[in-house]
Amino acid sequence: MARLIRAEIYKLRKRSMTYILLLILIGLFALIMSITQAIALGSTTTTTVINGIPTTQSVPILAANVQFLQGAITSSIAMLGGIIGVVLAVVLVANGMGSEYGWNTIRPYLLCSESRSKMFTSKLVADVIFVVAGMIIGVITVILLGVLFTTIRGFSWSLGAGTLSFTGNQLLDFVRAFYVILPYALLAFLFTVLGKSTAAGIGFGIGASVLESIITGLLSIAHGWLAKIPDYLLSPNISKITSLSGASGGVTVRAGTNTPGPSSLHAFIVVAVYCVVFIAISYTIFRRRDVTG
Amino acid sequence: MAVQNNKDESSNIQKEVILRTTGLTKKFGKRTAVNNLNLEIRKGEVFGFLGPNGSGKSTTVSMIVGLIKPTAGSVNVFGMEMKDNYWPIMRKLGATIESPAFYPYLSGWDNLELFSIAIGGIQPAKIKEVLERVNLLDRAKDKYRQYSLGMKQRLAIAAALLRDPELIILDEPTNGLDPAGYKEVRDLIPSLANENRTIILCSHLLHEVELVCDRVAIIKEGNVIACESMQMLLAKGQMLQIKVENPQQAMAFLKSLSWIKNVTQANGYLLVDAPKEDAQRISKILAENNIFVSELSAKSSDLESVFLELTGSETNGKVN
Numbered sequence: 036m037a038r039l040i041r042a043e044i045y046k047l048r049k050r051s052m053t054y055i056l057l058l059i060l061i062g063l064f065a066l067i068m069s070i071t072q073a074i075a076l077g078s079t080t081t082t083t084v085i086n087g088i089p090t091t092q093s094v095p096i097l098a099a100n101v102q103f104l105q106g107a108i109t110s111s112i113a114m115l116g117g118i119i120g121v122v123l124a125v126v127l128v129a130n131g132m133g134s135e136y137g138w139n140t141i142r143p144y145l146l147c148s149e150s151r152s153k154m155f156t157s158k159l160v161a162d163v164i165f166v167v168a169g170m171i172i173g174v175i176t177v178i179l180l181g182v183l184f185t186t187i188r189g190f191s192w193s194l195g196a197g198t199l200s201f202t203g204n205q206l207l208d209f210v211r212a213f214y215v216i217l218p219y220a221l222l223a224f225l226f227t228v229l230g231k232s233t234a235a236g237i238g239f240g241i242g243a244s245v246l247e248s249i250i251t252g253l254l255s256i257a258h259g260w261l262a263k264i265p266d267y268l269l270s271p272n273i274s275k276i277t278s279l280s281g282a283s284g285g286v287t288v289r290a291g292t293n294t295p296g297p298s299s300l301h302a303f304i305v306v307a308v309y310c311v312v313f314i315a316i317s318y319t320i321f322r323r324r325d326v327t328g
Numbered sequence: 329m330a331v332q333n334n335k336d337e338s339s340n341i342q343k344e345v346i347l348r349t350t351g352l353t354k355k356f357g358k359r360t361a362v363n364n365l366n367l368e369i370r371k372g373e374v375f376g377f378l379g380p381n382g383s384g385k386s387t388t389v390s391m392i393v394g395l396i397k398p399t400a401g402s403v404n405v406f407g408m409e410m411k412d413n414y415w416p417i418m419r420k421l422g423a424t425i426e427s428p429a430f431y432p433y434l435s436g437w438d439n440l441e442l443f444s445i446a447i448g449g450i451q452p453a454k455i456k457e458v459l460e461r462v463n464l465l466d467r468a469k470d471k472y473r474q475y476s477l478g479m480k481q482r483l484a485i486a487a488a489l490l491r492d493p494e495l496i497i498l499d500e501p502t503n504g505l506d507p508a509g510y511k512e513v514r515d516l517i518p519s520l521a522n523e524n525r526t527i528i529l530c531s532h533l534l535h536e537v538e539l540v541c542d543r544v545a546i547i548k549e550g551n552v553i554a555c556e557s558m559q560m561l562l563a564k565g566q567m568l569q570i571k572v573e574n575p576q577q578a579m580a581f582l583k584s585l586s587w588i589k590n591v592t593q594a595n596g597y598l599l600v601d602a603p604k605e606d607a608q609r610i611s612k613i614l615a616e617n618n619i620f621v622s623e624l625s626a627k628s629s630d631l632e633s634v635f636l637e638l639t640g641s642e643t644n645g646k647v648n
Contacts, residue, residue: 042446050433139429143487146393146423147446149415326395 036153043131043161052130056123057169061176063119068107068177072184075103103190104181108205111177113280115170116212118244123169124216125223125240128162132224133233142326151322159224159314166220167213174209208280215273218306219244221313228317244270266297269309275302343370346495346526347392351401354387354550361387363550365401369528369543371494374521376541376558377530378635384550385530386426389497392528393423405495419447422488423497428480432473436464436483439472440490447491458486463512477504485513489520496520499530514540534635546635568600568607570614571623578619582610599627 047053114120135141148154185192194201223240227233247270254265265271275297297305345368352365362384369375379385390396392403394414403410405417430439437455444450459465462482467475475483481504488496498517502510517540521527531537537544538558545555572578575598582591582600588610590601600610604626611621 038448039446042442045442045445046431049438134431138432139427140431142395142425143429143443143484144446145395146418146425147443323397325390325397327390 036149036157039148039153039157040160040164042147043157044164047127047131047161047165053127053165056127057172060119060123060169060173064111064114064173064176065180067114068111068180068184071107071110072103072188072190075188075190102193103188104178104185104192105194105201107177107181107184108174109208109280111174112205112208112212113277115173115209116215116277116280120170120212120216121219121244122241124166124220125237127165127169128220129223129227129233129236129240131162132158132227133231133236136227136231137233145326152318155318155321162220162224166216170209170213211276211280214303214306215276218269218273218309218313221310221317225313225317228321266301267305269306272297272302272305275299276306343372345369346371346406347528348404349388349392349401350404352388352391352398352403353400354384354391354396355399360550362391365547365550365552367545367552367555369526371526372521372524373542374517374527374529374540376537376544377528377547378534378537378544379532379547381532383547385547386499387550388547389423389499389528389530390425392497393418393421393425395425419491420494421497422491422493422495423499424481424484424488424501425497425499427500427503428484430472430480430483430487433471435469435471436475436479436486437468439483440487443487443490450490454490454492458489461489462486462516478506478509481505481513482509485516493525495526495528497528497530500532501529502531502533502536510536566603567627568602568604568610569623569625569627570598570600570610570621571596572598572614572619572621574619578614581614581617581619585613597623 135144145151145154148157184190219240222243223236225236226239227236229235247268251265251268251271254261276299279299347367347369349365349367352362352367353360354362365384365388377385377388387396391398392405392410394410406420408417410417430436431442434442436459440455440459441452444452444455456465459468462485464479464482464486467479472480472483481501485498485501488498501517502513505513514536517527517529529537529541541558543555543557545552547553570578575593575596579591579593579598582588582598587606588600588602592599602610607624607626611624614621
């Protein structure tokens with residue numbers, strides 16, 4: 036198994052697409068941070084209640100009060116668990132498997148693999164390693180840029196309540212971000228195996244989240260058992276997990292309603308079940324299907 | 329119904345059976361691609377697997393290496409059942425199946441290095457050795473996508489040799505090769521066999537099979553229609569060419585003889601379906617019946633004519 040994981044890492048390491056995806060991630064983070072630091076010095080809004088009427092005012096802020104680095108780390112991890120992380124992970128995973136079918140390398144590579152099960156597992160393990168590595172590189176990029184902007188613009192060096200507690204929270208958010216990427220990446224993997232194509236994997240991996248949002252939105256206005264369906268779809272549960280991060284207020288409601296969404300435990304279980312189901316189906320197909328030219 | 333070879337030379341019978349298929353069958357929906365295939369391939373032989381495109385050759389070899397699961401039957405290699413001993417068998421089996429396929433963004437060397445990592449226990453020296461053997465060492469660092477089809481074929485053979493296999497399956501290894509490359513591969517096959525390796529050569533090029541194979545199985549529509557040593561197969565197509573003054577009379581007489589299978593007439597000659605050992609006997613019996621032979625020669629057959637006779641197909645040196 037270790038041999039096959041090494042071989043998978045070798046493939047991804049030597050492939051320019053891996054570095055292109057990483058550059059896109061770094062580029063996006065750099066762009067977002069540049070914009071953020073530019074507007075951070077402008078002004079901030081405060082809401083005050085005067086005579087029972089909330090009033091929003093624009094107040095200029097001092098650079099020394101802006102905790103830029105803290106905010107950058109927190110929001111970059113949240114972005115990794117959002118659309119940026121999902122899209123990049125889906126493209127990486129779908130390409131890794133889809134290319135084997137596209138180039139027909141699945142045939143000679145299987146002949147060099149100890150078993151189909153081990154080849155399948157090694158692919159998933161290598162994908163996980165590269166997704167996590169990409170996320171770590173993304174966060175490091177943000178930290179470096181955050182340090183740079185903090186130094187240049189004279190922002191506050193404060194990291195909040197305490198560095199240890201802040202680091203702990205960020206690690207937890209990082210794990211949550213990975214956890215919410217996982218089902219979409221596995222869905223992409225499943226459809227890549229099913230359709231023997233990268234396009235099928237990317238299409239379904241990304242399309243599923245869009246489709247689910249539409250379905251969730253529509254069902255949110257329904258009543259009775261129909262209204263309960265979104266609790267068992269991916270996106271409301273992923274929203275719940277995402278809402279637990281430091282970048283969010285920790286509250287999630289169903290779109291268009293004031294009804295609270297699923298509980299945290301429910302969300303973690305539903306996402307885990309989806310992951311297991313996606314792996315089980317793709318494994319069964321991969322193991323049983325004939326490899327023909 | 330498969331035909332099993334029971335008539336090989338005694339030397340072959342002594343040799344260890346390295347691959348045996350028993351009742352091997354593959355159905356894709358209602359279509360039977362391979363039907364009840366019973367084959368025995370012996371250690372050290374070069375075994376030709378011949379048949380038109382779509383006859384079931386690649387399906388058969390794909391079942392042998394585990395890429396396609398048989399609907400029925402079994403594959404036994406090196407005395408082990410394939411379904412229970414996949415990796416112990418594959419560790420000693422090298423194969424090129426259908427067209428060559430490698431990672432286009434990697435060089436030839438890197439592709440082999442990748443396969444070496446996956447297989448395990450292969451040193452870089454072995455990569456160099458196999459690339460040298462297929463005459464590709466000087467282009468080893470070029471990207472695979474820059475290779476010609478001939479170079480891709482040679483890289484596929486190099487990949488098959490990486491694990492120092494006892495059994496090598498080469499599926500159409502000369503496809504796309506120029507005459508020089510074709511000769512190189514043709515020379516490589518017997519040299520591999522001389523190293524006590526067993527080779528299964530799948531091809532639709534009749535001349536190629538005739539030149540290098542010890543035994544041949546001919547497959548048509550999923551059924552083996554012949555499985556013989558090359559010598560015996562070619563002997564099947566041997567004819568005696570006879571010129572006489574009155575061919576009609578001679579033909580009628582020869583047809584009356586029970587030990588002569590068939591007599592036809594072409595270009596003023598009689599073509600008698602009989603081995604050359606019978607030439608003297610035929611000449612004598614014709615003379616005894618006042619039919620005098622002015623010319624008599626053995627017309628040797630080639631694999632193409634045998635194939636044509638067995639399959640009823642048309643060929644052009646290739647089986648399409």
